[in-house]
Amino acid sequence: MTTPTWFDTTIENALINHKSPEDEQGYFVYQLDALKEHLAKLQQQDVIKLWFAVKANPLSKVIQTLDGAGFDFDVASSGELTQVLAQGVDPSRILNTGPAKSKKQLTAFVKQGVNTFVVESLNQLNWLQEVVLEQEQRSGALVKPKVLLRVQLQWHEGEKNPLGGNSLTPFGLSVSEWQKIHVDSFPALNLCGLHIFQWGNMLSNEKMFSLWSQMVPPLTDLAKSIGMTLDVLDLGGGLGIDYLAEGQTLSWSKVIEDLAVIKEESGVKELWLELGRFAVAECGYYVVPVVDRKMNYDQEQLVLAAGINHLLRPAITEQPFPVQILREGFSTENTNMQAFDLHGPLCTSMDKLGHLDLPSDIAVGEQLVFGYCGAYGFTESMPFFLCHELAAEYVYQNGRLTQVRKSLPASSYLA
Known part of the structure; x- marks a missing residue:
């Protein structure tokens, strides 16, 4: 297998070619065409009524796509209600x-x-x-x-x-x-x-x-x-x-x-x-660069520009999001792979995104892409600890990468 089953290669070039200094701390991308296709399959039945649990991903474009697919909406807070109503539901x-x-x-x-x-x-x-x-x-x-x-x-x-x-x-x-x-x-x-x-x-x-x-x-x-x-x-x-x-x-x-x-x-x-996740997880990705690589007690470690400040789920479930390198022409068939510990920038041992296989020659500055991030990604993160940036969110649709919300510095939320 040259590429993992969770990775949609139609989005690969857009991610490799995306260059923005504002996104050097990591960003999220949601493949809306793939989401629309997946939701249509879920609706091809007459047994159950489907609701979307907004807690999984309240992004406006995601809600709009689910709305178009005939889903109704489960909201668990006033904020979620406001967001859903704002999309015309x-x-x-x-x-x-x-x-x-x-x-x-x-x-x-x-x-x-x-x-x-x-x-x-x-x-x-x-x-x-x-x-x-x-x-x-x-x-x-x-x-x-x-x-x-x-x-x-x-x-x-x-x-x-x-x-x-x-x-x-x-x-x-x-x-x-x-x-x-x-x-x-x-x-x-x-x-x-x-x-x-x-x-x-x-x-x-x-x-x-x-x-x-x-x-x-x-x-x-x-x-x-x-x-x-x-x-x-x-x-x-x-x-x-x-x-x-x-x-x-x-x-x-x-x-x-x-x-x-x-x-x-x-x-x-x-x-x-x-x-929630079953509806939207597969459409989402998180991209983040490697800022350091080191050997520690015979274990290779990669330190990333962001960790649980953007992706908290691995720390609370011990189930990491799958990952691969963003590298032109990459395939596992012709690459020597090895296990790395993946850590983020926070001053806590909790900030670990997993023990996962990546190319043995991975270098500082290369980018990783995590999969299944369409659910429980951005809004389940802990971005305020150590005053890091809020991640940007993009959608990919009809071959175009479009920013929905830009990255925001700590000054945007610190009083």
């Missing part, structure tokens, strides 16, 4: 999620036309009821929002994962807590569904189907016990990307096949997924 196509919804935030969302909510506590449920009734008093009309209750289940020992598993999290409530309410007590709300999402970056179709199957009985029983007609079941996201190139990839056709079974077993009218 109708608020009726927005789902409000997140564990920290105050009554003030719920009021603001309702006033801006959002009418679909996932509530994660008894407080949120009561506050939303109050907000809707207050809105009715002002307008003279009752507009019932769709409301899904987020449920947190406990799993068999060993099923732990980043969003919980057996670990207690702030996401939703247990079945026993939700059983304290009854749908009839909330006449201003259309309590029509349940939401559950307790896994992250899943790479096995079999394991995902097993988890989904285990959820159906307790969720349908819960709905019956509180007087809910279960019209909607939202399974969140968690579909994974094979960052480590271990050959574990999800089959989308099998996902749809499995979800058709879940839909029938649960008896719901609508099944929802909120895709």
